[in-house]
Amino acid sequence: MLFLGEESNPKFAKTATGIHYWRPELCGGVYHFAKSTLDYGLPVMDVQEAADSGLKTMIIGVAPPGGKIQDEWISILTEALRAGLDLAAGLHTRLNDVPELADAARTHGRTIYDVRQPRAQYPVGTGRKRSGMRLLTVGTECGVGKKYTALAIEREMRQRGQNGTFRATGQTGIMIAGQGVCIDAVVADFVSGAAETLSPDNDSSHWDIIEGQGSLFHPSYACVALGLLHGSQPDAIVLCHDASRREVIGLKGYVVPELAHCIEVNLQLARLTNPNVTCKGVSINTSCMEEDAAADYLAETSGKLGLPAVDPVRFGVRPIVDEILNTSEPVARPALAIENHAES
Amino acid sequence: MLFLGEESNPKFAKTATGIHYWRPELCGGVYHFAKSTLDYGLPVMDVQEAADSGLKTMIIGVAPPGGKIQDEWISILTEALRAGLDLAAGLHTRLNDVPELADAARTHGRTIYDVRQPRAQYPVGTGRKRSGMRLLTVGTECGVGKKYTALAIEREMRQRGQNGTFRATGQTGIMIAGQGVCIDAVVADFVSGAAETLSPDNDSSHWDIIEGQGSLFHPSYACVALGLLHGSQPDAIVLCHDASRREVIGLKGYVVPELAHCIEVNLQLARLTNPNVTCKGVSINTSCMEEDAAADYLAETSGKLGLPAVDPVRFGVRPIVDEILNTSEPVARPALAIENHAES
Structure with missing residues (x-):
């Protein structure tokens, strides 16, 4: 109710x-x-x-x-x-x-x-690599569709029979998923540890689709964004953005970063805990534009970045999920005999 | 007692x-x-x-x-x-x-x-520029002398008649200073806000010497380090390091970053809230070496980085304070008449 x-x-x-x-x-x-x-x-x-x-x-x-x-x-x-x-x-x-x-x-x-109240005493982050695949939605700002994009990717993956789980990090996400961690309510020392707890070891082909929070370029919340980035150890990030946003809401003089720069900094910092992280696309709220203009803008953005660019509400997230699933099959392990030979 | x-x-x-x-x-x-x-x-x-x-x-x-x-x-x-x-x-x-x-x-x-218990309900960070000058000690790792270096810089400044205040961010620092914020015990949402509270507006020539915590390259504590960096809005950083440390303590496989790279990343992220931030030196625990070898190593490091390099315990922090005070005099303001003219 x-x-x-x-x-x-x-x-x-x-x-x-x-x-x-x-x-x-x-x-x-x-x-x-x-x-x-x-x-x-x-x-x-x-x-x-x-x-x-x-x-x-x-x-x-x-x-x-x-x-x-x-x-x-x-x-x-x-x-x-x-x-x-x-x-x-x-x-x-x-x-x-x-x-x-x-x-x-x-x-x-x-x-x-x-649900904003942490329900557990979280451990300190260990940086230990976990099994399974992880995607984190990151943002140029707050309120740019990180939750929506993660849920849309989860739905699209499941429709294709891919094993994927939305992992909630904010109050609405937690109520949707029935579980999760309100990551910005965790004591700073334990943020990356709480993020590690949120997506535990899993099957090698399973995707955790983790709801991002804050932004590395937000002077109030970058701390939350970085702890979540490190603890999530994402194999893939998707950058979320609002095409109408020029300035950080409520913080005069703080401009929203360029998409390419924002992707680069997120990847740079994410490599600390997962050197193989890549960006799989950008997800943009284009509600400030007419539909034709939005389609043109997304095509142009995609061309510039060399990545899928979607409006998840208007056009769905199929190109991003294509990108994730095409390029992310777990690398085939060498046969055991060869492996043993190489080690001997 | x-x-x-x-x-x-x-x-x-x-x-x-x-x-x-x-x-x-x-x-x-x-x-x-x-x-x-x-x-x-x-x-x-x-x-x-x-x-x-x-x-x-x-x-x-x-x-x-x-x-x-x-x-x-x-x-x-x-x-x-x-x-x-x-x-x-x-x-x-x-x-x-x-x-x-x-x-x-x-x-x-x-x-x-x-003293680990936050004594106040801290606000969310605003990113608003504060008056006065600020220095933050940052680290390649935890436990590499960030508190010691900050206190040594405060003492050296005061001996020169410079107005400077050590700002504590950890339990021992708080007991030494009699006040401060145990920054890693603050809820993530409020870390940069708590850091802003710690060094409020001050005289234009006053230096807050802020004790750093964690490291941007530590998978457990980078969140704390970034919130403190953004909230402190440092004009100057000093990088602290332990010459014997190759790997992050307790986290196998995580190597301690190169000094030049660590400085660069700290400056890059610090520019969000203070575009004029610069590095004023490195402060290195050389207790793993004989004194002669330590002096050679510091001279070599200083040459490579183009910055003062000191062991604060063995040799003091004078060269760093020279660097801070030589280059950081508040820019002379134009005469009031001219200023008014320019605005009219």
Whole structure:
């Protein structure tokens, strides 16, 4: 059940929108105050109806500016716990820190999931190479489609029968995947270790498709981006970008880097933990352009960079997945006898 | 009062050694169990004698492997609180999390300082340029003298009448300076913001000498190093290195970078928040060599890099401070009339 509060601005309902878009099969209804005009085509119900119809969890699908829990939410959230629903939220302030909610959860035997809160004590990163293949989406900036691109690549891979798993690193991603690590909420010493934990050893042909965070060129969040890059040990990166973005949002004077330069710096730093990393394409939000102009721009960008360039929403990510799967088959190992011979 | 427990290995008494070396005027006595053979030339006393002689705080000066509080310490630490001493520690496990100690502190009105614990809610970094000058010590690896070098530069500057302030980013540094931010204990999202807070706006000729942490080439801690680099906005960096170190400690296969390459990458990434950053020298632990060989090696390194190269313990940091102060005088501002004219 998606909780929308009184929100009517889709910009502040990204979590609800993301979950509904990527995992519609998990969404059974919405709760909103009369004022909300958001419509996901889902039945509107009260919490008792939700519980009676078999829904398990009420997810806070909106994030008001500041990420605070609104006072007027408390009574309905308490009622949800009483009706037998669990609660999940990815706000900066924790539901578990609201005494009424913590008490009600205890009384009614329900669970409150604050997904921004690290759920484990992560280890320090080791830099040890893990088995399996990994792709990380990186960005020229924040909010340029790193989560969307990773989920689109996972979906495209699965449609082709390729074994791939989306690995979530932010609150909405975690709610979509049902697990993950809110990497920017981890203590700095353990960021690369948490990223290592997120994509453990796997089959040699399995792809972890890891949701990137921040950007190496963002003065607030480069630390998060680098720890995630090192811990992910990506074999492949895909650079995400918004064609309308010239300046880093909210940071006057900080320009968004050139695509080629941004790819180069990401590869340079990624080589510390995976010397074989390559870039498999760029994924660009072209919503600022007409469709024809967007297609031209992507073709031109692709030509300049020598890489697939897509708008994942408008045109999908097929060329990027082609690039990944064509060139990334695990190198055939020499026959054992030869290997032993070479070592003897 | 420096608490040494039963430790006899100077390697595990770095905090006591650092405080005693850099701030001997703050050290009035030591407490140790009979087994310890460490000797700082300070009177050995019990906690009542310490309190009677005017000492204020018992500092845990040792860090056993794992950073845990030893069971056999509890009764003497409790006794110290009862005698009227505060406690300070930079261990991974917090003294405040030991119920006996927390209770005793409350009962006797004493304070327990767990200096690894962030004491404030830090803001997100803004990248906004601050006034004053800043130097950051960076490293080819961990444990290569970044704190020592920063403190030596501060001391040398002050001896020359230059206004300079050591800014601590680790537990021992914080105990030496009496303030600071344990930067690797900050949540990733706020690392560059915490680093910005650490060296606020200052006089245009004032130097903040900031203790570096980790290394951009360390797969566990590069995230910390980059957040600190961006938030510090250094005008100058000094690269620290240990001449005996070939491989990153504990991480087989990770080689320590070449000095020139390490300088270049630090400058490249630092330019995001301060395009005018330069390197003012390298500070090398040469204790693996005889003194003559060390002098030759430093001269050769200096020639290759075109920068001062010193061993701060053996030969001091004068050439680096010469380099900083010769070339870093604040640019003379145009006369006000001209400035106004230009703007009109």
